[in-house]
Amino acid sequence: MTEKNAGPLPLLAARGLVKAHGRTKALRGASLELGEGEILAVTGASGSGKSTLLHCLAGIVRPDEGAVTYAGKQLDRLPEKELSELRRTDFGVVFQFGQLIPELTAVDNVALPLLLAGTSRQEARERAGAWLERFGVRGQEEQRPGELSGGQAQRVSLARALVTTPRVVFADEPTGALDSLAGEQVMVALTHAARESGTAVLLITHDAQTAAYADREVTLKDGVVVSEAGAALEVSR
Numbered sequence: 001m002t003e004k005n006a007g008p009l010p011l012l013a014a015r016g017l018v019k020a021h022g023r024t025k026a027l028r029g030a031s032l033e034l035g036e037g038e039i040l041a042v043t044g045a046s047g048s049g050k051s052t053l054l055h056c057l058a059g060i061v062r063p064d065e066g067a068v069t070y071a072g073k074q075l076d077r078l079p080e081k082e083l084s085e086l087r088r089t090d091f092g093v094v095f096q097f098g099q100l101i102p103e104l105t106a107v108d109n110v111a112l113p114l115l116l117a118g119t120s121r122q123e124a125r126e127r128a129g130a131w132l133e134r135f136g137v138r139g140q141e142e143q144r145p146g147e148l149s150g151g152q153a154q155r156v157s158l159a160r161a162l163v164t165t166p167r168v169v170f171a172d173e174p175t176g177a178l179d180s181l182a183g184e185q186v187m188v189a190l191t192h193a194a195r196e197s198g199t200a201v202l203l204i205t206h207d208a209q210t211a212a213y214a215d216r217e218v219t220l221k222d223g224v225v226v227s228e229a230g231a232a233l234e235v236s237r
């Protein structure tokens with residue numbers, strides 16, 4: 001990078017990502033940047049490569065070509081052990097259908113990432129309970145995912161993604177399975193919590209109402225970022 005355009009470094013950046021699933025090229029040179037604490041929406045038609053891009057950025061899959069840089073490290077070159085440790089400490093993930101563990105109660109689902117990080121069971125459950133309260137699902141602590149409404153389950157998923165205070169939350173269509181009221185509640189909960197803790201959010205959605213919660217929006221078309229609405233990264237901060 002030259003002196004002239006050396007602005008603040010993005011927290012997370014994708015450069016020229018190419019990724020094929022068999023003979024389907026899902027990404028064909030996608031690039032984007034996510035700033036510290038920024039909420040970025042990635043929109044685009046079905047099949048444009050949004051989920052694949054999220055998986056590459058979150059270190060879940062490795063791109064065939066291009067680079068993913070996170071906090072000065074080239075993520076796609078990290079050994080698997082280091083990458084999974086980094087995912088556990090720095091990243092949180094929310095999917096369209098929550099993907100909670102059906103056998104565990106709400107509070108135990110949220111406590112799980114803390115237990116995996118070595119927190120004691122009592123402290124993990126206390127911290128999990130505080131996050132559930134924050135997301136308006138305190139009364140449902142001992143219920144299992146099957147006993148919760150879609151919106152409640154998704155707020156439990158948010159609590160699970162945020163309980164470790166990650167620097168980045170990846171949310172793949174977090175409102176995709178919800179009605180519009182429950183979707184709004186989830187987006188308000190997610191964006192408030194992210195703003196308060198300075199967590200950056202990469203939000204995948206094909207819904208304009210959901211994208212409106214973001215600071216900035218980029219659009220994917222056929223595996224390439226084709227347009228950016230809103231202020232450019234340097235201007236918005």
Ligand SMILES: Nc1ncnc2c1ncn2[C@@H]1O[C@H](COP(=O)(O)OP(=O)(O)OP(=O)(O)O)[C@@H](O)[C@H]1O
Nearest residue numbers: 021022024025026045046047048049050051052053
């Ligand atoms: N595991 C896979 N195996 C084979 N093809 C895949 C796989 N995952 C994605 N694809 C294909 O890659 C392309 C991009 O998929 P991707 O899920 O990234 O798009 P998307 O924009 O998230 O779509 P949607 O909005 O429908 O979820 C699609 O053509 C899809 O069928």
